[in-house]
Amino acid sequence: MPADSASINQASSRVNLILLGITYLLYFGQLGILVPYLGIFLDGRGFSSQQIGELFALITIARILGPNLWASMADKSGKGLSILRLGSFLTFATFCCVFWLDGFWGLTFAFGLMMMFWTAVLPQLEVLTLNCVASDPSRYSLIRLWGSVGFIVLTVITGVGIDFTSSEAPIFISAVVLLCLFISTLFIRENQSDSAHSSSQSSIWGKAKTTPFILFMLSAIFLQVSFGTYYGFFALYTRDLGYSGQTTGILLGLAVAAEIGIFLVAGRLMKLFGIKWVLFASIILTAVRWYVLADAAEWLWVLILSQVLHAFSFGLHHAAAIKFIHEYFGKAFQSRGQALYISISFGIGGAVGNYVSGYLWQQGAGAYNAFVFSALTALVSGAFLLAVKGKEMTR
Structure with missing residues (x-):
């Protein structure tokens, strides 16, 4: 059996696909720890709400440089799995x-450096998985x-951990x-025939400078601006409203459960409505x-409704955005x-x-203003998208 055929069989084997699933579980499980609970950890370390916002902003900057750096390295070397492991x-x-x-600058340095390397993981994992299921793309979902x-x-586990231990629980978990994520990557196999150098040396900017893409990106930027309050302060908000850490964990889990549901029908919705x-x-x-x-979070049913809407805020929007990028830029x-x-x-x-x-946020006193700001920036995001002609997003 040729070496390439053997690598393809290993890459698409049941064991390898299970390992890829475990790697996804651990990657997004880590997001389920830090995204909602980093604010609680920092609050426990004595940080003010303004300092928490500034730290989040500084470490998020790593997401500007990181993805392009790692994508370039992967394209030029053809060693996506090695970059994933590293x-x-x-x-x-x-x-x-x-x-x-400890302290503001010490933790900013630690989380910022971690985020720089963290951005290497998901893009390579996505490419690796898509190559492994190339013979049956339906297995990707x-x-x-x-x-x-x-x-x-x-x-949920971290929310319970905070209830029964302290605000330090997120960093231990x-x-x-x-560590388990790194160990799982050591056992993954790749499709060797897809790891060769295949990147084009031509410039991406011819596509990136077009009006439809610029408007799409402005819309995407403002939508992510609107998420700042939720990502930074939702867990603190629910705590201040008297909800337990376990309840917050269940609410966050509900949001992702809704996201799973929308992923299953996203393709049909895009085909039907564009x-x-x-x-x-x-x-x-x-x-x-x-x-x-902003207006009615003291009612549990309102919190539940808002978390169900995560299916659209992230799940459906993300699926449609990735499909647009996939079609607009070409192979x-x-x-x-x-x-x-x-x-x-x-x-x-x-x-x-x-x-x-x-x-x-002002230690919670400005919660209403912060979430109203988020709502307004989401409306600005929608206005930019309306300026794009529908046919320009499907060509």
């Missing part, structure tokens, strides 16, 4: 600095779902998860979500197009949103 190891190693460093399961499980209108509807529902959190630029989208929207948008929400 990124996982360095993420774990630099994260452990939080056990020895079944593997990717384990990431959402991991987010739910680790979010994170260290264990990141990418533009799926994106626009998701953005408007996101604005509604932030406003009800030659798909990897770099995705890196550009992630770095600019999540990097710049996330950094601005975290900084402004931290300034507005």
